[in-house]
Amino acid sequence: RSARAMWPDASLHEVRDSGERGRGLFATRGFAAGSPVLCEAVLASSPLPAPSSDASSWVVAASLARVLLERGLAGKTRGLEPRSAIETSADAEEAEAVAALREAAAAASEPAEEARRLLHVV
Numbered sequence: 001r002s003a004r005a006m007w008p009d010a011s012l013h014e015v016r017d018s019g020e021r022g023r024g025l026f027a028t029r030g031f032a033a034g035s036p037v038l039c040e041a042v043l044a045s046s047p048l049p050a051p052s053s054d055a056s057s058w059v060v061a062a063s064l065a066r067v068l069l070e071r072g073l074a075g076k077t078r079g080l081e082p083r084s085a086i087e088t089s090a091d092a093e094e095a096e097a098v099a100a101l102r103e104a105a106a107a108a109s110e111p112a113e114e115a116r117r118l119l120h121v122v
Contacts, residue, residue, distance in 0.1 A: 011029075013025050014026055061122045098119060102115050
């Protein structure tokens with residue numbers, strides 16, 4: 001099936017202001033558990049580390065962010081912001097992932113800080 005055919009009935013939800021938290025997506029009626037509410041085409045995918053590996057979530061996020069950078073898709077994520085503010089001090093695993101992504105960002109003619117934003121968005 002095409003992605004378009006997978007879109008659920010648009011009457012299931014609406015975008016409206018939620019007050020102090022900004023705009024949000026709200027159900028307009030009850031629906032069964034497991035019902036699709038929103039479906040979007042995949043922007044990027046990357047193989048996940050084997051369950052037995054000790055790869056951190058930063059490694060997984062870096063893998064997805066690298067795919068976005070290498071395919072020139074970083075611009076499609078400009079409207080996305082991390083769920084919380086990015087701390088100026090990074091833990092060692094995050095710093096290592098950012099360092100690995102900076103090369104991919106440079107190759108894609110993206111600013112070095114774009115690597116860190118992408119890492120936190122994905």
